[in-house]
Amino acid sequence: MKAWFSQHAQALISSIGQMVRAPAASVLTVLVIAISLALPLGLLIVVKNLDSLRANYDGGRQVSILLKPEYDEAAAFDILARLEQRPDIERLELVSRDAAADELRELLGVSDVTAGLDSNPIPVTLIAQPTPDWSSIDRVTELAEALKNLPEVGEVILDVVWLKRLEALSALIKRAALILAAVLGLAVLLTVGNTIRLMVLGRAQEILVIDRVGGTPAFIRRPFLWTGLVQGLLGGLVALGVAGAAQYALSSRIEALVSSYQGGLSLLGTGPVAALATVATGALLGWLASWVAVTGHLRRLRPR
Amino acid sequence: MIRFQNVYKRYPDGGDALRGVSFELARGELAYLTGHSGAGKSTLLKLITLVERATRGSVVFADQDLGELHGRQIAAHRRRIGVVYQDHKLLIDKTVFDNVALPLIVAGMPYREVGRRVRAALDTVGLLDKENSRPLALSGGEQQRVGIARAVINRPELLLADEPTGNLDPELADEIMALFTRLNQLNVTVLIATHDPRHFAQSDVRVLELREGLLVSGAAQPEGAPL
Ligand SMILES: Nc1ncnc2c1ncn2[C@@H]1O[C@H](COP(=O)(O)OP(=O)(O)OP(=O)(O)O)[C@@H](O)[C@H]1O
Numbered sequence: 265m266k267a268w269f270s271q272h273a274q275a276l277i278s279s280i281g282q283m284v285r286a287p288a289a290s291v292l293t294v295l296v297i298a299i300s301l302a303l304p305l306g307l308l309i310v311v312k313n314l315d316s317l318r319a320n321y322d323g324g325r326q327v328s329i330l331l332k333p334e335y336d337e338a339a340a341f342d343i344l345a346r347l348e349q350r351p352d353i354e355r356l357e358l359v360s361r362d363a364a365a366d367e368l369r370e371l372l373g374v375s376d377v378t379a380g381l382d383s384n385p386i387p388v389t390l391i392a393q394p395t396p397d398w399s400s401i402d403r404v405t406e407l408a409e410a411l412k413n414l415p416e417v418g419e420v421i422l423d424v425v426w427l428k429r430l431e432a433l434s435a436l437i438k439r440a441a442l443i444l445a446a447v448l449g450l451a452v453l454l455t456v457g458n459t460i461r462l463m464v465l466g467r468a469q470e471i472l473v474i475d476r477v478g479g480t481p482a483f484i485r486r487p488f489l490w491t492g493l494v495q496g497l498l499g500g501l502v503a504l505g506v507a508g509a510a511q512y513a514l515s516s517r518i519e520a521l522v523s524s525y526q527g528g529l530s531l532l533g534t535g536p537v538a539a540l541a542t543v544a545t546g547a548l549l550g551w552l553a554s555w556v557a558v559t560g561h562l563r564r565l566r567p568r
Numbered sequence: 569m570i571r572f573q574n575v576y577k578r579y580p581d582g583g584d585a586l587r588g589v590s591f592e593l594a595r596g597e598l599a600y601l602t603g604h605s606g607a608g609k610s611t612l613l614k615l616i617t618l619v620e621r622a623t624r625g626s627v628v629f630a631d632q633d634l635g636e637l638h639g640r641q642i643a644a645h646r647r648r649i650g651v652v653y654q655d656h657k658l659l660i661d662k663t664v665f666d667n668v669a670l671p672l673i674v675a676g677m678p679y680r681e682v683g684r685r686v687r688a689a690l691d692t693v694g695l696l697d698k699e700n701s702r703p704l705a706l707s708g709g710e711q712q713r714v715g716i717a718r719a720v721i722n723r724p725e726l727l728l729a730d731e732p733t734g735n736l737d738p739e740l741a742d743e744i745m746a747l748f749t750r751l752n753q754l755n756v757t758v759l760i761a762t763h764d765p766r767h768f769a770q771s772d773v774r775v776l777e778l779r780e781g782l783l784v785s786g787a788a789q790p791e792g793a794p795l
């Protein structure tokens with residue numbers, strides 16, 4: 265057990281020494297691994313944020329009723345009073361033109377949205393919350409149709425439609441991330457495999473002699489496996505760094521968008537599980553690739 | 569110690585290097601393997617170290633049929649044998665010390681012990697002062713002696729030498745042959761392949777002679793051979 269440990273420590277030290285002495289190939293390999301891991305990781309973080317956005321958005325069933333431009337707030341109160349009688353509407357809320365303009369201004373970061381315009385072009389909006397019995401997608405769609413037929417109503421926006429689209433988008437990105445991960449995982453295998461193969465060829469004589477004096481295949485593989493594992497591990501860490509940097513760069517913009525959509529949501533990061541999985545995936549791929557590369561070489565040394 | 573039974577070896581892209589070779593080498597014996605160039609001497613040694621496998625027949629080492637060994641068993645088998653190569657097979661970017669230590673390192677020996685054993689072996693071949701040199705800074709004879717030190721470092725049961733004196737002047741060659749004789753007196757079985765008959769011309773040691781893959785003499789155990 266002690267001997268096993270010291271042999272591994274020895275192999276690890278020697279493989280790190282090898283990488284430090286000839287860093288060019290290793291640095292390149294680590295970067296390829298990092299990019300290959302960072303791209304799917306980034307997409308998965310996007311998916312995660314979209315999902316949490318959907319989960320946290322309780323306005324899923326609400327219906328926005330945009331009145332025709334000729335109806336002002338006073339008219340809107342009449343309409344509101346009328347609609348409140350409907351059994352399928354639980355609650356109604358009026359968003360004045362000014363309030364809507366304020367919200368828009370906050371979202372876009374523009375000082376005055378309506379400046380330079382004769383009048384505020386934003387329609388008066390009523391936001392209806394259907395009663396629970398009426399909140400299935402079909403029912404809400406029915407309600408929206410009915411509201412659209414009212415003479416005062418210009419446009420009806422169903423948030424549930426957006427949620428459906430968001431869900432579809434998130435599923436699409438998730439699938440793209442998986443495909444990308446598979447393709448790039450293969451790229452990692454080939455890249456690390458190639459780097460290790462070149463190292464093996466550079467040390468072919470040493471491998472031959474070790475084989476001849478009774479070194480086991482495991483003994484010969486060991487330093488290369490560590491090299492692959494360390495490269496994959498470093499690639500995973502760099503990928504986390506890249507994902508973190510990208511998140512930092514985007515977060516202020518996205519947070520503005522998200523919080524205006526639904527107050528108090530912040531951008532989700534990689535998270536410990538995904539971070540660990542990324543580094544572990546890198547390490548595993550690196551290990552696997554070098555195992556394949558060295559084993560392929562050792563096969564040629566076997567007696568025939 | 570070694571038993572060849574009707575051994576054939578055919579290389580994939582060549583003719584028959586060995587054709588029906590049978591002989592037995594007892595533990596503690598010293599024998600020469602001779603024959604002209606291409607007769608199959610190196611091939612015979614490679615079958616013993618499992619660098620190659622017999623195409624037909626069986627090679628038995630210490631009651632173990634070598635045809636049954638695979639993977640790490642081959643490695644374990646090779647650790648029982650020391651081999652001196654004609655081309656030395658030294659690692660040029662490692663020191664003499666590290667070259668000689670290699671069989672002990674792969675066997676997982678603790679480092680303290682390794683240092684002691686390596687220095688003792690280098691002392692035996694008269695190269696103690698060269699332990700930190702690289703092989704390319706040594707003469708051909710010195711390189712050969714490093715190869716011998718590496719071959720005997722793990723106290724093998726069997727020592728194989730393939731043209732061990734090919735690069736050496738006669739005095740050095742005699743010295744190395746004397747070294748092999750000394751090892752043999754320590755009960756190491758020794759088999760030396762050479763096409764230089766000078767080494768065994770005067771003595772009455774056993775000589776196995778190959779001619780185009782056939783064992784033409786020396787197959788029979790000499791009388792009074794150690795068992
Ligand atoms: N790897 C190989 N592939 C194909 N043929 C080979 C191989 N090794 C040896 N041979 C052939 O097998 C025959 C025996 O070769 P071997 O090396 O055993 O001879 P040898 O007696 O050691 O000769 P030398 O004294 O020149 O070293 C030769 O004809 C050689 O060409």
Ligand SMILES: [Mg+2]
Pocket residue numbers: 609610611730
């Ligand atoms: Mg030969």
